[in-house]
Amino acid sequence: MDGIFRAALALARQSKRARAAAGGLAALLALAAVSACNTGNVLALEPAVDVGAQTAAVPQYSGMQRLVPSNPYMTQAAYPRMDEPMSPVEQMPASETDCRQQLRRLGATFTDLAPIHEGQCGIDYPVKVTAIGSVEMKPAATLTCDMAASFAAWTKNELVPSARWRYFSGVRTIHQGSSYSCRNIAGEGVLSEHGKGNALDVMSIELNNGDDIDVRKPGLFAFRTRGFLNNVRADGCQYFTTVLGPGYNYDHRNHFHFDIKNRKSGYRACR
Structure with a gap:
């Protein structure tokens, strides 16, 4: 009877350790997922920088690189300013x-x-x-x-x-x-x-x-x-x-x- 009790107690202790290990692994995976989706410092609770439609309103801190179009056809040479006057030939009415x-x-x-x-x-x-x-x-x-x-x-x-x-x-x-x-x-x-x-x-x-x-x-x-x-x-x-x-x-x-x-x-x- 004493042998059976000791075996049961050992099994319970092993199950507790497994659950703790599994919980720790899950926490680490969750932390990695949050870090992958956030450009800020998660541990320091620093907010990420928005690089979407509001980029123009974000101050250009020293060390930050100005965003440029990745498409070469979206350059100023390919798309001149629309408020610049066109040549007389282009402006000639129909x-x-x-x-x-x-x-x-x-x-x-x-x-x-x-x-x-x-x-x-x-x-x-x-x-x-x-x-x-x-x-x-x-x-x-x-x-x-x-x-x-x-x-x-x-x-x-x-x-x-x-x-x-x-x-x-x-x-x-x-x-x-x-x-x-x-x-x-x-x-x-x-x-x-x-x-x-x-x-x-x-x-x-x-x-x-x-x-x-x-x-x-x-x-x-x-x-x-x-x-x-x-x-x-x-x-x-x-x-x-x-x-x-x-x-x-x-x-x-x-x-x-x-x-x-x-x-x-x-x-x-x-x-």
């Missing part, structure tokens, strides 16, 4: 791009110029037109794209066919006297459409057959020239909001003035 495509369809030869700004005058997106199809522009005209497109359409659809019908000849050169020019309307304190790049003055029209048709009022018996110039003036009213020429006033005695001034109710001044 309407200006479409207008240049129209100019090319009309056969115009042109180059884009840097923006022009001088006082109250200027053109945001100027073009310099040197030719319309086979028709040279002398000197080259600096205009808004809209004015250049209007003039190119008039030249191609009206001026050239009229010259062929009246003179049996094509047009070689359009001699212009003023495109962009920063000035007021003569005798008035109002900015001229020339100062906006919306106007062009035609002085003479040179034909392939050698004729040079001056816009000045033709002589009494110059029937063909008068008919041609009358066509030029009348047809221009379909493309421009202003057409002024000889007979309107003294300032327009020697040229045709064409412009695309924005007028209310679609009014056109053709005189």
Whole structure:
């Protein structure tokens, strides 16, 4: 009987030690798990540093390394600041791009110029037109794209066919006297459409057959020239909001003035 009691007592003591060892092991595993999930000092009860959305608010202590993107495409070179101005080409509105495509369809030869700004005058997106199809522009005209497109359409659809019908000849050169020019309307304190790049003055029209048709009022018996110039003036009213020429006033005695001034109710001044 005494042997059985001693054996039972020894077994109980071994079970107690096993439970204590198991409990200690569990505590150590729990402590390791907490340490793995916490960037602070667990034993000293120091809080971990948040490196998430609030990182910018965490002071940059000495010895801390500033966070940088791990993706090389997320650098400043790949993603420039959105508040920095873009280049003029990137900023060109769709309407200006479409207008240049129209100019090319009309056969115009042109180059884009840097923006022009001088006082109250200027053109945001100027073009310099040197030719319309086979028709040279002398000197080259600096205009808004809209004015250049209007003039190119008039030249191609009206001026050239009229010259062929009246003179049996094509047009070689359009001699212009003023495109962009920063000035007021003569005798008035109002900015001229020339100062906006919306106007062009035609002085003479040179034909392939050698004729040079001056816009000045033709002589009494110059029937063909008068008919041609009358066509030029009348047809221009379909493309421009202003057409002024000889007979309107003294300032327009020697040229045709064409412009695309924005007028209310679609009014056109053709005189």
